[in-house]
Amino acid sequence: MGPRDALASGRQPYKTQMMRSRSAYRWFNIVYVACMASWLLLRAVFMDRSWLLALVNTMAVYLFIPLPVLLFIGLIQLRKDSLGLLTLPALAFMLLYGELFLPRKAGAEPIQGPSIAVMSFNLHFRNDEMEGVAEAIRSASPGIVGFQELTAAHGNILGDLLSQDYPYRTPLVFAEDRRIGLFSRYPIMSVVGLTFARRQQAMRVKLEMEGQSVYVYVAHLSPTLISNVLDDSGPAYVSETYAWRAEEAASLAASVSMLNEPVILLCDCNFTDTSYAYSKLEAVLEDSFREAGWGFGHTVQPLGFPFRLQRIDFVWHSSDLVAIRAGVGPEGGSDHRPVVAFLKLRPPTAAEP
Structure with missing residues (x-):
């Protein structure tokens, strides 16, 4: 086996590992977004009527913990398909919590009382x-x-x-x-x-x-x-x-x-x-x-x-x-x-x- 063949064979496991990592990342994204979509739909229809859904609704902020990690990986890997999938939970976070992180406009409405x-x-x-x-x-x-x-x-x-x-x-x-x-x-x-x-x-x-x-x-x-x-x-x-x-x-x-x-x-x-x-x-x-x-x-x-x-x-x-x-x-x-x-x-x- 020549030097080029040895180099190619050394790269093959690395490429295989990268492909598996990207595939795992993609499937994790799909599962995460599917779970988030299911929760948002159930919450919109049933709110707190089910005991388990009520508990999940109460702890909703923790459902978004994976989101910044997944977005970061998608950005560094330039995975447009995965970033597109993550649009749903990102929009949900902005709707539920986004206003809590916006700068407050001082003096926008002066009150004299x-x-x-x-x-x-x-x-x-x-x-x-x-x-x-x-x-x-x-x-x-x-x-x-x-x-x-x-x-x-x-x-x-x-x-x-x-x-x-x-x-x-x-x-x-x-x-x-x-x-x-x-x-x-x-x-x-x-x-x-x-x-x-x-x-x-x-x-x-x-x-x-x-x-x-x-x-x-x-x-x-x-x-x-x-x-x-x-x-x-x-x-x-x-x-x-x-x-x-x-x-x-x-x-x-x-x-x-x-x-x-x-x-x-x-x-x-x-x-x-x-x-x-x-x-x-x-x-x-x-x-x-x-x-x-x-x-x-x-x-x-x-x-x-x-x-x-x-x-x-x-x-x-x-x-x-x-x-x-x-x-x-x-x-x-x-x-x-x-x-x-x-x-x-x-x-x-x-x-x-």
């Missing part, structure tokens, strides 16, 4: 780091703080630590150990407790803000606990909790729709923005983070996890307000990060003659 910073904070009922919670609140300096999983001990300690900052506080109106509550720099005019069918809680607080009445809801919707998903009754449990959450969101939407004044909802909603229950509130309120935040904005980090997993905490507002800025607040010893939004009241529209 009063401004207010608000925070929603699930403390975790076993959290004993109230000094850290108080510091997290002070660093964001919101005018209103809505709490979920606020125990009586939490309320008493935080009431002492923040008494100078928040002179107005709601009473602990619920008998259960995991209450909700609100601390405010603005006078509280009334408090109405709302209880859903599954004992999850909400309250409606009327505040006097800059001469304007504003209604602030604080809510904690039904959770779907991972430990219960994994036991024998998992499918039935998932179906129940997703249905409860959708009913609770619909009840809140109906309550909000009856009001003519500005509304703010501070909520540990226990759903993501790709869930059916999200659409119930989105029909009547604006998601502040979608409007003025940047990035995924994940707020929940189960104890022991190295990173935050999902955005399930929200600041919603009615069309009487506009979000100027929104983001995730500092850590305070809980498995949730607070979400903070800076809102402005729109000036009243002049009545037509």
Whole structure:
């Protein structure tokens, strides 16, 4: 065998390996795009009606993890056929999450009305780091703080630590150990407790803000606990909790729709923005983070996890307000990060003659 023959025989395994790699890449693309197309179709038709589909919808952001890797390989290999296939998941990502990564236009709509910073904070009922919670609140300096999983001990300690900052506080109106509550720099005019069918809680607080009445809801919707998903009754449990959450969101939407004044909802909603229950509130309120935040904005980090997993905490507002800025607040010893939004009241529209 001559030198040329030896060189050719040495190249043959390399060419074979490259062809196999390209074929594997192509077939992986086909399978991935087929799965994504199936999910998008099922979601459009059934949304959260199936327990398994409901879970997939909740974790939808993680379905896109392979996408940048596949796009990168397609680009360096100049695989036009594969890049064409990946157009579908790329467009789906842009539709679902693209606006969260666009630059925010500062000053696009100047608003002359009063401004207010608000925070929603699930403390975790076993959290004993109230000094850290108080510091997290002070660093964001919101005018209103809505709490979920606020125990009586939490309320008493935080009431002492923040008494100078928040002179107005709601009473602990619920008998259960995991209450909700609100601390405010603005006078509280009334408090109405709302209880859903599954004992999850909400309250409606009327505040006097800059001469304007504003209604602030604080809510904690039904959770779907991972430990219960994994036991024998998992499918039935998932179906129940997703249905409860959708009913609770619909009840809140109906309550909000009856009001003519500005509304703010501070909520540990226990759903993501790709869930059916999200659409119930989105029909009547604006998601502040979608409007003025940047990035995924994940707020929940189960104890022991190295990173935050999902955005399930929200600041919603009615069309009487506009979000100027929104983001995730500092850590305070809980498995949730607070979400903070800076809102402005729109000036009243002049009545037509």
